[in-house]
Amino acid sequence: MEFPHTVNVLEQCRVSPPPGSVPQTSLPLTFFDLPILCMTSPVQILYFYELEVSKTHFMYSILPKMKHSLSLTLKHFFPFVGNLTWSPQSTKPNIIYVDGDSISFTAAESNFNFNHLCGNYPRDVNAFTPLVAPLLQLPNTSYPLLALQVTLYPNSGISVGYSYCHVVADGMAGNHFMRVWASVCSSLCGDTSLLSHSLPSYDRTTINDPWGIEMSTLKDLKFFNITQQSFNLLCTPTDPSHKVVATFIMDLSKIEKLKKWILMRNFDKIKNGPPLNLTTLVVTCAYVWVCWVKALESVNALNNAREHFLLPFDVRTRLNPALPATYFGNCLVFRFTSMQKNDLFGEDGLVMAAETIAKAYPASRNDVLNGAENTLAILSSASRMLGISGSPKVRLYDVNFGFGNPKKVEILSSTSVGAVTLCERGDASEGGLEIGIALEKLEMDAFASLFEDGLKTDKYLTSRL
Structure with missing residues (x-):
């Protein structure tokens, strides 16, 4: 696949919550999550930040802070680090987190025009594709739920692109994670004013199901070939968009x-x-x-x-x-x-x-x-x-890693x-x-x-x- 600019990977690693900070946890899907199983395309969002930064400063100052703050944040947003599974013992899929689970984190450099990407006028969709990390299926029946990529445009800016499985979170929850991560990163830069964001709640016990929505949805999922026996959610790579x-x-x-x-x-x-x-x-x-x-x-x-x-x-x-x-x-x-x-x-x-x-x-x-x-x-x-x-x-624009609010946000989904x-x-x-x-x-x-x-x-x- 050819793109209108080049993106070179500078670093590829995996980031986990601090060891031992989160116990093994199983989080059941609710009837709000189950219909999203049919929406196989991940949520993909790009945040563009205007910033004059050299490659050296990016690699040795910005990236370490972003990775360290990400690890601290994932401790509280551990479902993103887990995997989506449907075990033979369960009537519906669950998100399973095990100590040591991690997410994909990519650092890259692009030679494309930063200001062009931040424009409002029509731009080629393919220009954005290599700026968000794909969700790659693991070599088993589990599915990763989050991948992140930070891209440098030397002396112009950086972009933070993330892909996450919609089944684990809606837009409110997804951007809550981004605001908290940015807040923690900003505090490492000396600004603690953003740490007022409260932490996520996972309590599902008060969600009532007065019309049997869960059973009805599980039944309808069979028509989309989503069952315990055929649990195949992630999209295969697509051809370049027109x-x-x-x-x-x-x-x-x-x-x-x-x-x-x-x-x-x-x-x-x-x-x-x-x-x-x-x-x-x-x-x-x-x-x-x-x-x-x-x-x-x-x-x-x-x-x-x-x-x-x-x-x-x-x-x-x-x-x-x-x-x-x-x-x-x-x-x-x-x-x-x-x-x-x-x-x-x-x-x-x-x-x-x-x-x-x-x-x-x-x-x-x-x-x-x-x-x-x-x-x-x-x-x-x-x-x-x-x-x-x-x-x-x-x-979406209230995501500040310590170098200002985004110049532009693109919801690629x-x-x-x-x-x-x-x-x-x-x-x-x-x-x-x-x-x-x-x-x-x-x-x-x-x-x-x-x-x-x-x-x-x-x-x-x-x-x-």
């Missing part, structure tokens, strides 16, 4: 104007019915959905009557009883909705999309798990679905699963959202035109009834 990845900015002023336009077009329904839950997330998702469908249809029209939308919700605080915000694992419910394709293309497509997505929100604590037992059945039945990944609540990613803006003072998307070149051109022109021409910003 996609480009780009970032679009939705600032707060444009979001507010879109809200006003939607409320104005929907005035009669709102006046005579319940209030519309028109949040920043709802408005942004609706706008992206409309642009995405129109862009794909303009390049390769499908003979499908309906378009489908998937939105995950973090429900740690919505469960009864609630889980702590530091709960480590998956704690997502997926809400599915759909619309007639022609309605999305209509004059009020944005209004109808916003209304449909807003109604997908769980109405109450009692409603939050309703329908969760059907997650896999719905996933397998939709012909084309736009999924949202990430959330501004994850705080979207390139393989076709999801659109959302996170807070890197320039947090401006407010708003960053929208990451990967598409074929012609599709990206169409999406960019629709996204930018719809706002620049004030189509949605100045319309009146």
